Amino acid sequence: xxxxxxxxxxxRVGPGTLMGDLIRQYWLPAARSExxxxxxxxxVRIRLLGENLIAFRDTVGAVGLxxxxxxxxxxxxxxxxxxxxxxxxxxxxxxxxxxxVCTDMPSEPAESNFKSKVRVLAxxxxxxxxxxxxxxxxxxxxxxxxxxxxxxxxxxxxxxxxTFRDCNWLQAIEGDIDTAxxxxxxxxxxxxxxxxxxxxNYYMAKDKAPRYVVIDTEFGTSYGTYRPAEADTxxxxxxxxxxxxxxxxPTGVLGDQIMARRxxxxxxxxxxxxxxxxxxxxQAPSPGTANDAQKRAARTGNVPQQYEPNTSGWYGRxxxxxxxxxxxxxxxxxxxxxxxxxxxxxxxxQDQAVTESMxxxxxxxQEHLATSDSMVIRTRRRLLAAAKAxxxxxxxxxxxxxxxxxxxxxxxxILPNRADWLDATTELRKAxxxxxxxxxxxxxxxxxxxxxx
Numbered sequence: 001x002x003x004x005x006x007x008x009x010x011x012r013v014g015p016g017t018l019m020g021d022l023i024r025q026y027w028l029p030a031a032r033s034e035x036x037x038x039x040x041x042x043x044v045r046i047r048l049l050g051e052n053l054i055a056f057r058d059t060v061g062a063v064g065l066x067x068x069x070x071x072x073x074x075x076x077x078x079x080x081x082x083x084x085x086x087x088x089x090x091x092x093x094x095x096x097x098x099x100x101v102c103t104d105m106p107s108e109p110a111e112s113n114f115k116s117k118v119r120v121l122a123x124x125x126x127x128x129x130x131x132x133x134x135x136x137x138x139x140x141x142x143x144x145x146x147x148x149x150x151x152x153x154x155x156x157x158x159x160x161x162x163t164f165r166d167c168n169w170l171q172a173i174e175g176d177i178d179t180a181x182x183x184x185x186x187x188x189x190x191x192x193x194x195x196x197x198x199x200x201n202y203y204m205a206k207d208k209a210p211r212y213v214v215i216d217t218e219f220g221t222s223y224g225t226y227r228p229a230e231a232d233t234x235x236x237x238x239x240x241x242x243x244x245x246x247x248x249x250p251t252g253v254l255g256d257q258i259m260a261r262r263x264x265x266x267x268x269x270x271x272x273x274x275x276x277x278x279x280x281x282x283q284a285p286s287p288g289t290a291n292d293a294q295k296r297a298a299r300t301g302n303v304p305q306q307y308e309p310n311t312s313g314w315y316g317r318x319x320x321x322x323x324x325x326x327x328x329x330x331x332x333x334x335x336x337x338x339x340x341x342x343x344x345x346x347x348x349x350q351d352q353a354v355t356e357s358m359x360x361x362x363x364x365x366q367e368h369l370a371t372s373d374s375m376v377i378r379t380r381r382r383l384l385a386a387a388k389a390x391x392x393x394x395x396x397x398x399x400x401x402x403x404x405x406x407x408x409x410x411x412x413x414i415l416p417n418r419a420d421w422l423d424a425t426t427e428l429r430k431a432x433x434x435x436x437x438x439x440x441x442x443x444x445x446x447x448x449x450x451x452x453x
Contacts, residue, residue: 002364002380010384011168011361013265014050020265022387023049023244025400027145028264029274030065030134031055032160033127035310035317040082047314049136050267053123054078056098059085064098065134067121077120078312096120129153129276130160146399146406148246149431150258150276158258158278162318163305165352168361169245169271170380173263175351176247177379179225179237180372183208185350188341200412203227203235210237212374213421219243219398219405221382223375224421225250229414236421238429239410241379243386243399246406254411255428269360270315303345320349328353407431 002010013020028048035044036057043056045068052068054077064087068076075091082088086103088095094115095104100122105115123134124142129151135142150158165172175181183204195201210225220241229235237250245263252259262274306321322328328344330353335343344350369377389395399405408429415424 001367001369004363004365006380006384007361007364009387010380011170012268013169014268018387018391019383020049022383022390022397023265024137025143025390025397026137026244027126027133027135027142029131029262029272030125031132032162033130033132036063036132043078043080043082043087045078045312045314045316047266047270048134049265051136052314054080054087055125055132056080056082056087058082058087058098062098063125063127063132064096064100065123065125065132066096066098066100070094071118071120094118096122098122098125129158130155131274131276143400144403146403147431147433148260148276148406149409149433150260150278152433153258153278158276161273161275161277163273163275163307163348163352164266164315164317164319165271165273165356166269166324166360167271167356167358168269169263169265171358171362172271172273172351172355173241173245173247174376174379175355176249176261176263177221177223177239177241177375178373179210179223179239179250179375181354185342185354186347189338198230200235203229209372212371214374214378215422216378216382217405218402219408220246221375221379226421232417233414234417234419235412236415236425237412238421238425239375240408241375241382242406242408243397244383248408248410250410250412252411254413254425255409257409257411258431259410260406266315272318302347305346305348320352322346322349322352324353324356407433 009018013023030046030048031044036055039057039059039061041057043054046053046055046065053065054068055063055065057063066077066087068078070077070089070091072089072092072094075089077087077089079090080087081090086095086097092107094102097103100119102115102118108114123136125132125134126145128145131151133145187204190201190205192202192205195205207227210227213224215222220243222238222240225237226234238254239250240248242248247261248259249261258278260276264272264274266272308319308321310317328349330343331340331345332343334340342350344353386397390397409431413425413428415421
């Protein structure tokens with residue numbers, strides 16, 4: 001468990017907080033490119049790390065992300081006129097460009113130079129892979145963006161999915177780095193006879209209590225969980241937490257899965273999930289047949305997630321139609337029949353239901369952690385240690401100045417019983433990326449030696 005003091009430090013993300021300062025060292029997904037579909041389009045309200053911001057695309061297509069309040073007398077720039085290379089406040093006509101510079105102040109005399117002394121807070125933005133990224137940190141020149149494989153591919157080869165959560169970012173990402181819940185929340189109804197022999201699902205259905213090896217890495221933390229496969233082989237699920245809020249889950253085939261999930265704090269009590277996913281050029285299916293996949297989909301209630309239409313409110317983007325208010329459309333009959341273990345249709349909604357059911361910020365002093373929580377424990381320690389080192393020693397956290405550490409992959413693999421899981425998967429964990437002079441060669445982040453947890 002965490003002490004109440006450490007729980008507060010780990011979950012609070014507003015300006016000046018310990019964790020908020022850590023997260024602000026990194027580039028953050030702020031909006032999807034399609035949310036600002038063209039020059040001079042309608043502005044969008046964006047709430048990030050407890051700050052109310054307005055995103056807009058100017059006349060030449062550049063993206064601005066500025067404070068909600070006009071620096072004149074505080075009127076919201078959301079109502080501004082997006083025109084002629086800037087956002088003009090409708091209250092008195094003051095106009096600001098994407099860099100926050102006041103370019104026009106028509107309410108003042110022509111001879112006044114006051115506009116040169118006024119700026120609106122603006123955060124730099126870059127677009128890549130269908131996402132508008134922003135840097136909210138202290139550097140005048142932002143660090144390089146992360147070498148994140150699924151966000152660096154050609155258009156049409158990747159997907160971006162976004163979902164709002166009514167809970168703190170930390171409890172949401174802790175669900176992602178907890179592989180043990182897969183055998184219950186998602187696959188609890190699955191029996192070995194319902195799966196294809198020698199498939200990943202078959203091995204998981206036979207053994208619902210995997211063993212953990214957890215290590216610190218240059219980019220954050222990693223785990224390998226293992227369970228018996230055949231007499232001479234072991235099934236490993238290898239996954240990662242990458243600073244300050246990425247997860248790479250082990251659902252696919254290691255070496256072929258290209259995926260990253262980014263958990264972005266909206267504020268202390270809300271978060272946004274960004275899923276970046278692509279198919280490898282020669283991606284292999286998970287061991288098992290298409291029929292096995294269909295059976296699993298039926299057992300998990302794995303239906304496509306449905307969303308409410310976006311609204312213009314601070315919490316109005318990418319909200320699921322399944323919510324706490326309608327009990328996530330739980331089907332008690334399907335639960336009783338054991339058709340769907342949780343009764344809740346949709347894997348991602350199942351995760352949403354349990355993490356939101358903890359409350360907006362879970363009090364971790366109430367926990368009773370077990371061996372299956374090893375990755376959660378190690379990751380909390382890593383986050384708090386990095387945040388404290390930044391504040392107390394000025395130590396730049398991992399990934400800020402070495403963005404190549406993000407160039408990795410996760411997934412499942414069958415290994416000989418005596419194989420070392422790290423050594424045996426060196427090539428499979430490499431990502432293939434093109435980035436600022438790097439060739440399309442695998443980039444291997446270092447992995448530090450650390451004891452088994």
